Amino acid sequence: MLGEYRIEGRRASEIAASVERGVGSGDLAPGQSLPPMRELAEVLGVNPNTVAAAYRILRERGVIETAGRRGSRVRPRPASTARGSLRVEVPPGARDLGSGNPDPALLPALDEAFAAATRAYAREPGMYGQPPLVPEFADLARAALDADGVPAGPVLATSGSLDAIERVLTAHLRPGDAVAVEDPGWGSMLDLVPALGLRPVPVALDDDGPLPSAVERALGAGARALVVTDRAQNPTGAAVGARRAAELRDVLARHRDVLLVEDDHGHGIVDLPLHPLAGATDRWAFVRSVAKAYGPDLRVALLAGDPVTTDRVSGRQGLGPGWVSGLLQRAVAHLWRTGAVDPGGVARSYGKRRDALLRALAERGVGAHGRSGMNVWVPVEDETGAVARLLHAGWVVAPGARFRMAAPQGIRLTVSPLTDADVAPLADAVAAATGPVAPLNYG
DSSP states (O other): OOTTOOOOOSSHHHHHHHHHHHHHHTSSOTTOBOOOHHHHHHHHTSOHHHHHHHHHHHHHTTSEEEOGGGOEEEOSSOTTSOGGGSOOOOOTTOEEOSSOOOOGGGSOOOHHHHHHHHHHHHHSOOOTTSOSSOHHHHHHHHHHHHHTTOOSOOEEEESSHHHHHHHHHHHHOOTTOEEEEESSOOHHHHHHHHHTTOEEEEEOEETTEEOHHHHHHHHHTTOOEEEEEOSSOTTTOOOOOHHHHHHHHHHHHTOTTSEEEEEOTTTTTOOSOOOOOTTSSSEEEEEEESHHHHOTTOOOEEEEEOHHHHHHHHHHHHHTTOSOOHHHHHHHHHHHHTTOSOHHHHHHHHHHHHHHHHHHHHHTTOOOBOSSTTEEEEEOSOHHHHHHHHHHTTEEOEEGGGTOSSSOOEEEEEOTTOOHHHHHHHHHHHHHHHSOOOOOOOO
16 A cells, blocks of 8 residues: 555654655655554554544644545645646746736835835834734725725734635634635645645636535535635636626525635736625635735735634734734835825736737637736646647746646736737747647657
8 A cells, every 4th residue: 555665653743754754755645545544553553543643643734634434645735745836947038927926017116115114113113012903004904995895894914815814714724624715726725725734625617706506515515614716816817796796695695604715816906896705604804915916025915804703813813923014014004095006007907918818819719718817827638738838939837737626727827027029929839839739650
């Protein structure tokens, strides 16, 4: 069952460490079955409860998973293997469409925002024991949420959207719980869920977001949480419209005990209206980052939610980092207050590039998706080959394996680096890379 690798140890921690070493070295491959607990206990000369405790540790760390009578096995993608590592290095002369970064030309200058923040700091330095939220940041954040129809509730600041989502999931869930996630979806989210010892359940989507039937199946099968991207879904660009939002709310109304986590990924870079689902369940969280519109290095996101959720998150945050820097909060508040970003203008800029590429691909017989945001998703039959052929043509794209669980293969192209002159050559290259490949003849 394990080939030549021998699991060792007398204590649960030692047995778990032995399995992790095997996974890290590659001697225990993804998907490989582990011995039944009683069998391994007999080999090691320990109590079966000791092996059970070791397997529990490994599940909580996201190293293995248990599938009922089929026993335990190494996760197909262990938590220690980040999807971000599935990328193509950019060689000299190639164009990078795989990093997913915004266009620097559309990001605001930060000098005045930080100057204003430091002036405010000089008047009132941030010290221990002060409230974790800067009042102006909290007021502006809550006003924007009110305008978008997000239910009333406390607001917190976190160090980016992934930090917020992690804190919400750990506030309510326990290792082994199932979380319904979009597939294809944000690679960092697909890494985070198993890293927390949770079990990701793929939910199919289309250009309007998660399919209600797929959400119903996942929740009906016992998923305790659902993560939804409202706009500019990564990697497909999907955006939840009014009709889809109503359908999803109907599904959630039948599962009031499910934890709902919404990620407004496209805030500040899309012009499609927000149709929030928040409030459809008893426990919910709404996350909005400033990264895409104001700059990825501004590690600030706002988190709204029901009182129980925000109370748990803020309490745990207080025992860790304590708070998000008041300097950062003041700088972001200054950017909001002064209108440093024109969301409509940014949306039009990305939309022009995205729509031009979609049209060019369609003219060449290539189907693609990209309703909003800065990414285009191209379904392909052989993503490894498509990535390699595009690289040979001078274009670096993101392989779909970074974003997929059960979804068909694809590649992601980020349009932020594109100029008008790039569209036709890129479309030609994609069409050539994703079209039928003539079989080699060794006759």
